[in-house]
Amino acid sequence: MTNFPGAFENVSMTNMSITYEDWDPILQKDFKEETPTQQCSYRIKRDLMSLCNDPPYGLFVVPDESDITIVHALITGAFDTPYEGGFFYFILRCPPDYPLRPPKVKLMTTGGGDVRFNPNLYKSGKVCLSILGTWSGPCWSPAQSICSVLISIQSILNEKPYHNEPGFEQEKLPGDVEKYNDIIQHETIRVAVCGMIENDSSLTIPPMLVTIMQKTFLEYYDLYESVAQKNLGLTGHPMQDPFSEKRGRFQYESILARLQAIRAKLLASLNAPPSTETSDAPTSEISSPSDTDLDEDSSHSGLNTNESTIEPAVSDAHGTSKQMVDAAVDKSSEECGGTSATLNHSRDNFEKPSNIETETEKTDEADG
Numbered sequence: 032m033t034n035f036p037g038a039f040e041n042v043s044m045t046n047m048s049i050t051y052e053d054w055d056p057i058l059q060k061d062f063k064e065e066t067p068t069q070q071c072s073y074r075i076k077r078d079l080m081s082l083c084n085d086p087p088y089g090l091f092v093v094p095d096e097s098d099i100t101i102v103h104a105l106i107t108g109a110f111d112t113p114y115e116g117g118f119f120y121f122i123l124r125c126p127p128d129y130p131l132r133p134p135k136v137k138l139m140t141t142g143g144g145d146v147r148f149n150p151n152l153y154k155s156g157k158v159c160l161s162i163l164g165t166w167s168g169p170c171w172s173p174a175q176s177i178c179s180v181l182i183s184i185q186s187i188l189n190e191k192p193y194h195n196e197p198g199f200e201q202e203k204l205p206g207d208v209e210k211y212n213d214i215i216q217h218e219t220i221r222v223a224v225c226g227m228i229e230n231d232s233s234l235t236i237p238p239m240l241v242t243i244m245q246k247t248f249l250e251y252y253d254l255y256e257s258v259a260q261k262n263l264g265l266t267g268h269p270m271q272d273p274f275s276e277k278r279g280r281f282q283y284e285s286i287l288a289r290l291q292a293i294r295a296k297l298l299a300s301l302n303a304p305p306s307t308e309t310s311d312a313p314t315s316e317i318s319s320p321s322d323t324d325l326d327e328d329s330s331h332s333g334l335n336t337n338e339s340t341i342e343p344a345v346s347d348a349h350g351t352s353k354q355m356v357d358a359a360v361d362k363s364s365e366e367c368g369g370t371s372a373t374l375n376h377s378r379d380n381f382e383k384p385s386n387i388e389t390e391t392e393k394t395d396e397a398d399g
Contacts, residue, residue, distance in 0.1 A: 054157055054165050056101070056124030056135035065127040067100050074130050075099055078177040090181050093237040100125045102134075102177060105240045106185050107247060108223070113216040114188045116251040117223030118244045119148070120236060121158075121184070123177060133163050133171035134180060142222040143232045147276065148215060150196040151187045158184060193273065207273040214270045214278055217262070220255055221282060224248065225289045245297055252294050259287040 067075075075094075079102070082092050089109060095101035102123040108114030120139045126132040137156040141147075144154050151159045160183055161168030162175060187195055193211040194200055202208055226232065228248055248255075262283045270278035 054135060054137075054163070056122050056137050059124055059126075059135055062100065062124060062126060062135075067125075067127045067129070071125060071127055071129045072099055075102070075125055075177070081176065082178050087178070087182055087185070089185065090178075091240060091243055092177070092181075093239050096237075100127070100129070103237050103240060104181055105243060106181065106188065108188055108219060109185070112188060112190045113192070113212040114148070114219050114223070115216075116247070116254055117219035118227040118247070119188070119223055120227065120234065120240065121181075123180070125177075130173040130175070133175070134177065136163055136180065136184070139232075139234050140223050140227060141232075142218075142226055146218050146222050148218065148223070149187055149192045150199075150274075160184070160187075196274065203273065210271055211273050213262075213265075214272060216258065217265075217270070217281055217283070217286075218278075220258060220290075221286050224255060225286060225293060228293050229289070248293065249297060252290070255290050256287065259283050259290060263287070 076099075079092060079094060082090065089107040091105040091107075093103040095103065102125070104121040104123060106119045106121065108117035108119070118140065122137050122139060123134045124136075125134045136158045138148075138152050138158055139156060141154055141156055144156075147154045153159070157165060159166045160180075162171050162180065162183060164171060189195075191208050191212070192215060193202075193208045228244055230236070262281065265281040266284040268281050270281060272278045
């Protein structure tokens with residue numbers, strides 16, 4: 032079985048409640064003791080192949096190398112939202128009788144359990160959606176899929192996440208939406224961009240997703256830098272969260288320095304000779320992207336969203352995805368493996384599903 036080092040590997044098991052374990056894919060002991068049914072393996076393969084054949088914008092999936100029921104997913108923040116350009120890494124685990132029950136989902140991009148990015152996304156990594164059984168409302172149906180779960184999560188990373196909180200359909204005070212967006216935009220660049228590229232939470236992320244983040248960082252660099260430059264005047268000022276959550280102070284001066292250092296390191300790696308060393312362990316530390324993964328256009332600092340420059344990588348990744356999903360299912364009786372990703376950089380808009388609900392997180396919540 033795959034181990035999941037990361038933000039919560041040092042949390043004492045004695046302090047975890049049954050409720051905590053119930054939603055957390057990493058702590059699903061009963062899943063480990065049961066063998067996935069043939070229907071489960073087939074359905075996971077079908078879900079992943081669907082994502083390969085018709086990938087939604089900003090969704091990247093990788094089957095786990097050793098367990099067909101585990102899926103690694105990366106959602107990139109959508110255009111014109113405070114999440115734009117951010118890298119949000121999730122772990123999904125399907126129960127042995129999937130799709131009769133929904134997958135368990137955990138957000139790993141939390142700055143080591145310090146940052147809440149959305150009323151639906153807790154510091155603990157808990158994802159509050161009714162279809163996951165983590166909030167009341169329309170429940171899971173076997174007709175739903177891994178893709179529908181990821182699209183539901185993607186839809187809450189919207190342009191005004193303040194309104195995701197129940198009872199906050201209207202601003203309580205003028206300017207609250209803007210204040211919350213300012214905080215989320217800052218934390219996105221600090222934690223979901225710099226923190227993910229530098230892997231300061233020591234997460235274990237599949238290499239394919241690491242390459243995607245590195246490539247996207249270079250393509251979006253001008254955006255990141257312009258946001259930091261524009262907000263330098265906020266450095267040192269306290270972040271005023273409309274939900275009264277302690278957020279600390281804006282750090283745009285240090286963020287700008289981090290962005291510049293990351294870019295310099297990635298560009299240097301493009302010109303470095305290929306490494307002869309190999310490693311079986313996936314990592315999210317900055318490494319040398321291959322020429323096929325990072326083309327010459329990526330070496331420029333400009334934001335490049337021209338689909339023609341990205342399409343070759345998209346096509347190659349789709350082919351790899353299909354092959355590796357097949358390999359993962361073929362080995363499901365022993366070692367279920369394969370590394371794949373789905374790439375798509377279209378600018379499709381997604382309509383928020385009606386089954387999304389949110390929940391107010393209590394400051395003393397046990398699973399936080």
